[in-house]
Amino acid sequence: MAAENIFAHVKRALIAAVWLAFLTAPIMVIRVDTVEKTVTWRWMHLAYMAAGSFLLALVWYIMLERRDRGKANKDAEGNVKESALARGFADPKLVKPMLAFGFVAAVAFPWIFSMYQTNILVSALIYVVLGLGLNITVGLAGLLDLGYVAFYAVGAYTYALLNHHFDLGFWTVLPMGAIMGAFFGLLLGFPVLRLRGDYLAIVTLGFGQIIRLVLENWSDFSFGPSGIANIDRPGLFGIPYSVEQATTYIYYIMLGLVMLTIFVTARLKDSRIGRAWLALREDEIACQAMGIDNTRAKLMAFALGATLASLMGVVFAAKTTFVNPASFTFMESAMILAIVVLGGMGSVVGVILGAFLLMLLPEYMRAFSEYRMLLFGATMIVIMVFMPKGLVRAKRKIYKINAETAG
Amino acid sequence: MEYFLQLFFSGLSRGSVYALIALGYTMVYGIIELINFAHGEIYMIGAFMGLIVAGVLTAMGWPVLSILVIAIIVSVLYSAAYGYTVEKIAYKPLRGAPRLAPLISAIGMSILLQNYIMLAQTPDFLPFPRLIPDLDFMERFSMFLGTSDLFIIVTSLVVMVALTLFIKFTRMGKAMRATAQNRKMAMLVGVNVDQVISATFVIGSSLAAVGGVLIATHVGQINFVIGFLAGIKAFTAAVLGGIGSIPGAVLGGLVLGWTESFATGYVSSDYEDVFAFCLLVLILIFRPAGLLGKQRAQKV
The missing domain is CATH 1.10.3470 (ABC transporter involved in vitamin B12 uptake, BtuC)
Incomplete structure (x- = not known):
C-alpha cells in the first residue's frame, strides 16, 4: 500500500474518531440522577472512546478499501474466486477424512x-x-x-x-x-x-x-x-x-x-x-x-x-x-x-x-x-x-446433459 | 362517555407517538427498501439524551418549560447525528448486497446500541422528570385529557404538518420523492442519492427523538430496552398504513393507538399487544398492501 494512501486513511480515521467522540460524549461522560438532582462527570471515558474509535476506524477504512479493490478485480477478471474455506469443502480428497474426523470427534466429545x-x-x-x-x-x-x-x-x-x-x-x-x-x-x-x-x-x-x-x-x-x-x-x-x-x-x-x-x-x-x-x-x-x-x-x-x-x-x-x-x-x-x-x-x-x-x-x-x-x-x-453473502456461499447443483444422447 | 373520551384521547396521544416513530420506518423503507431495525434504538437514545439534558439543567435550577424545549432540541440534534452515523456504518457499505444482509447488520446495530447505552449509562430503569407542567385551563378537561396528552398530540401534529410541507415544497423533499419512485432514474436526472438517503435518516431519527422525549416524560421512566417494543409497534403501524406511504404511517399509528387503548379499556389489559398484532394480521389478509398502500402490478 502506498504511503499517501495510509495518510489518507489516518486522516479519515482521525475525523471519524473526533466525530464519534463528539457523538458519544454526553452519554459516555454524563450520568444524571434526577431524584437527587446530581450530575456525575466521567471525562476519562471520552479519551478511551476517542482512542478506541480512532484505531477501529483506521482498520475499518483499510479493510473497506481492500474489500472494494477485491470486488473490482473480480469484476475485471470475470471469474468468481472462492474462499479457501469453500474450496476446502469442495475438494473430495479432503471431505471424507474431514467428515470422518468430525464424526469421531463429535462422538468422543462428552467423554473428553x-x-x-x-x-x-x-x-x-x-x-x-x-x-x-x-x-x-x-x-x-x-x-x-x-x-x-x-x-x-x-x-x-x-x-x-x-x-x-x-x-x-x-x-x-x-x-x-x-x-x-x-x-x-x-x-x-x-x-x-x-x-x-x-x-x-x-x-x-x-x-x-x-x-x-x-x-x-x-x-x-x-x-x-x-x-x-x-x-x-x-x-x-x-x-x-x-x-x-x-x-x-x-x-x-x-x-x-x-x-x-x-x-x-x-x-x-x-x-x-x-x-x-x-x-x-x-x-x-x-x-x-x-x-x-x-x-x-x-x-x-x-x-x-x-x-x-x-x-x-x-x-x-x-x-x-x-x-x-x-x-x-x-x-x-x-x-x-x-x-x-x-x-x-x-x-x-x-x-x-x-x-x-x-x-x-x-x-x-x-x-x-x-x-x-x-x-x-x-x-x-x-x-x-x-461478507454480505455469508461465510459459505450456497452452491447450486449443476446438471450436465450429454449432448449426444439428448440428440 | 367520559370513559370513552378518556380512552379516545389516550389512544390518540399514544398513536401520535407511534406515528412519529413509524414515519422514520416508512421513509427509510420508501427510499432504500430496508427495515431499519436500529430505528427503535434511535428513539431510545433520544429519550436518554433528553434525560441527560434534563438532569444537567435541573441540577442547575432552570425553569421546567425551558428545560423541555432545550431537551427536545438537543435530543433531536443528537439523534439525527446518530441516525446519520448508523447509516454510514451499517447500511451504506451494503448497497447492492443481497437483500437480507442490511437487515442482519441492522439487527447487529440494534444490539450494539442497546448494549452501548446499558454499559455507558445503567441497566436499570431511570426515573424521568416530569417536564410538562399542568396548565390551569386544562383543569376542567382533566377527567379525560391530561396536559401531557394534549402536549404530545399538539407537538406531533405540528411536526407532521411540518414534515408534509417539507416533502411537498422543498427541493430536498422533491428529491426524496423522486428517489422513492425510482432510484436509478433519480440518479440520472442529477439527484444526489447518497445525500437524499442521509437526509432521510436524519429526518426520521429527529422525529423518533421527539417521540422519545415526549413519551419518556409522559411515562416517567426509561431504560435501555424501551426502543425494542416501541420500534416493533411503530413498524407495525407503518405496515398497517402501507409501508412507504407517509399519510399511511400516521393513519396506521393512530389506528394502532386507538385499537390498543379501546381494547385494553373495554376488553382486557393483559392482551394489549395481542390486539395490535391481531389487527395487523387481519388487515393484511384483506388488504395485503396496507390501508393506504398502493397495490402495484408486478412486472415480469
Missing part, C-alpha cells in the same frame, strides 16, 4: 470434555437444527420469517404440557411435537400466502409475538410467566440415570437428530420440491408460469421449517426440564435468522458454521462478560459488511 462444555455444545446443536429449519423457509423458499421461534415454543410447550398433565414421555411426544409444529406451520402459512417480502416478515413477527403473549397471559393454560418446571428428561428404557449422564444422553440424541436433519435438508435441496423452492425464491410469477404449484410449495416450506423447530422445542424442554415464555422472544428469532444469513443463505455447511459461531461466540466471550453482547452486535455488522 466436561459436562459444562457438553451442555454448551447441545445448545449449539439445537441451534444448528433450528438454523437448518429456518434455512428451508428463508434460504431456499425465500419466505422471510421473523417469528420462527413461535414454532420452537409450540414444541416446547407441547412436551411440557403433555408431560405435566398426562405424564407422557419424551419419545411419545417427539413425533406429536413434529405434527403440532407442522400444523402450526400450516396455520400461519394459509393466511400469509398472498403476502410477499416484508409484509410477510412483519406478519410472521406478529404471529411470533402473539404466541408468546398468549403463553404469558393465559395462565390457566400455560401457567403464565412462571412457566412449567420439573419436566421429565428423556426415558432410556426405564433405566434411571444421573444429571451428568443425562447431558451425555441428550447430547447423543441431538447428534442423531442433527445428522438426520443434515441428511434430510441436503437431500431436499436437490429434490423436486427443493428446486421448486429455489424457483419460488428467485421469481414467484415466473415460477408459477413454469407450472409449479406455488401454494403447495409455500405451505410445504412453512410446514417443514416449523416441524424442525417444534422438534427442537421438545428437546429443549427435555434438556432444561423447565420452560417459560421468556425463552421465546423476538431476539431468538433474530438470532436464528442471523445464523442463516451469516452462515450463507441456502448453504447447509454455512448454516452449521453460522450456528456454531453465533452460539459459541457469546459463550466463550464470557471473559469480556458485560461487553460480550456489544462485541456480538459489532461482529454481526462486520461480517455482513465484509
Whole structure:
C-alpha cells in the first residue's frame, strides 16, 4: 500500500474518531440522577472512546478499501474466486477424512470434555437444527420469517404440557411435537400466502409475538410467566440415570437428530420440491408460469421449517426440564435468522458454521462478560459488511446433459 | 362517555407517538427498501439524551418549560447525528448486497446500541422528570385529557404538518420523492442519492427523538430496552398504513393507538399487544398492501 494512501486513511480515521467522540460524549461522560438532582462527570471515558474509535476506524477504512479493490478485480477478471474455506469443502480428497474426523470427534466429545462444555455444545446443536429449519423457509423458499421461534415454543410447550398433565414421555411426544409444529406451520402459512417480502416478515413477527403473549397471559393454560418446571428428561428404557449422564444422553440424541436433519435438508435441496423452492425464491410469477404449484410449495416450506423447530422445542424442554415464555422472544428469532444469513443463505455447511459461531461466540466471550453482547452486535455488522453473502456461499447443483444422447 | 373520551384521547396521544416513530420506518423503507431495525434504538437514545439534558439543567435550577424545549432540541440534534452515523456504518457499505444482509447488520446495530447505552449509562430503569407542567385551563378537561396528552398530540401534529410541507415544497423533499419512485432514474436526472438517503435518516431519527422525549416524560421512566417494543409497534403501524406511504404511517399509528387503548379499556389489559398484532394480521389478509398502500402490478 502506498504511503499517501495510509495518510489518507489516518486522516479519515482521525475525523471519524473526533466525530464519534463528539457523538458519544454526553452519554459516555454524563450520568444524571434526577431524584437527587446530581450530575456525575466521567471525562476519562471520552479519551478511551476517542482512542478506541480512532484505531477501529483506521482498520475499518483499510479493510473497506481492500474489500472494494477485491470486488473490482473480480469484476475485471470475470471469474468468481472462492474462499479457501469453500474450496476446502469442495475438494473430495479432503471431505471424507474431514467428515470422518468430525464424526469421531463429535462422538468422543462428552467423554473428553466436561459436562459444562457438553451442555454448551447441545445448545449449539439445537441451534444448528433450528438454523437448518429456518434455512428451508428463508434460504431456499425465500419466505422471510421473523417469528420462527413461535414454532420452537409450540414444541416446547407441547412436551411440557403433555408431560405435566398426562405424564407422557419424551419419545411419545417427539413425533406429536413434529405434527403440532407442522400444523402450526400450516396455520400461519394459509393466511400469509398472498403476502410477499416484508409484509410477510412483519406478519410472521406478529404471529411470533402473539404466541408468546398468549403463553404469558393465559395462565390457566400455560401457567403464565412462571412457566412449567420439573419436566421429565428423556426415558432410556426405564433405566434411571444421573444429571451428568443425562447431558451425555441428550447430547447423543441431538447428534442423531442433527445428522438426520443434515441428511434430510441436503437431500431436499436437490429434490423436486427443493428446486421448486429455489424457483419460488428467485421469481414467484415466473415460477408459477413454469407450472409449479406455488401454494403447495409455500405451505410445504412453512410446514417443514416449523416441524424442525417444534422438534427442537421438545428437546429443549427435555434438556432444561423447565420452560417459560421468556425463552421465546423476538431476539431468538433474530438470532436464528442471523445464523442463516451469516452462515450463507441456502448453504447447509454455512448454516452449521453460522450456528456454531453465533452460539459459541457469546459463550466463550464470557471473559469480556458485560461487553460480550456489544462485541456480538459489532461482529454481526462486520461480517455482513465484509461478507454480505455469508461465510459459505450456497452452491447450486449443476446438471450436465450429454449432448449426444439428448440428440 | 367520559370513559370513552378518556380512552379516545389516550389512544390518540399514544398513536401520535407511534406515528412519529413509524414515519422514520416508512421513509427509510420508501427510499432504500430496508427495515431499519436500529430505528427503535434511535428513539431510545433520544429519550436518554433528553434525560441527560434534563438532569444537567435541573441540577442547575432552570425553569421546567425551558428545560423541555432545550431537551427536545438537543435530543433531536443528537439523534439525527446518530441516525446519520448508523447509516454510514451499517447500511451504506451494503448497497447492492443481497437483500437480507442490511437487515442482519441492522439487527447487529440494534444490539450494539442497546448494549452501548446499558454499559455507558445503567441497566436499570431511570426515573424521568416530569417536564410538562399542568396548565390551569386544562383543569376542567382533566377527567379525560391530561396536559401531557394534549402536549404530545399538539407537538406531533405540528411536526407532521411540518414534515408534509417539507416533502411537498422543498427541493430536498422533491428529491426524496423522486428517489422513492425510482432510484436509478433519480440518479440520472442529477439527484444526489447518497445525500437524499442521509437526509432521510436524519429526518426520521429527529422525529423518533421527539417521540422519545415526549413519551419518556409522559411515562416517567426509561431504560435501555424501551426502543425494542416501541420500534416493533411503530413498524407495525407503518405496515398497517402501507409501508412507504407517509399519510399511511400516521393513519396506521393512530389506528394502532386507538385499537390498543379501546381494547385494553373495554376488553382486557393483559392482551394489549395481542390486539395490535391481531389487527395487523387481519388487515393484511384483506388488504395485503396496507390501508393506504398502493397495490402495484408486478412486472415480469
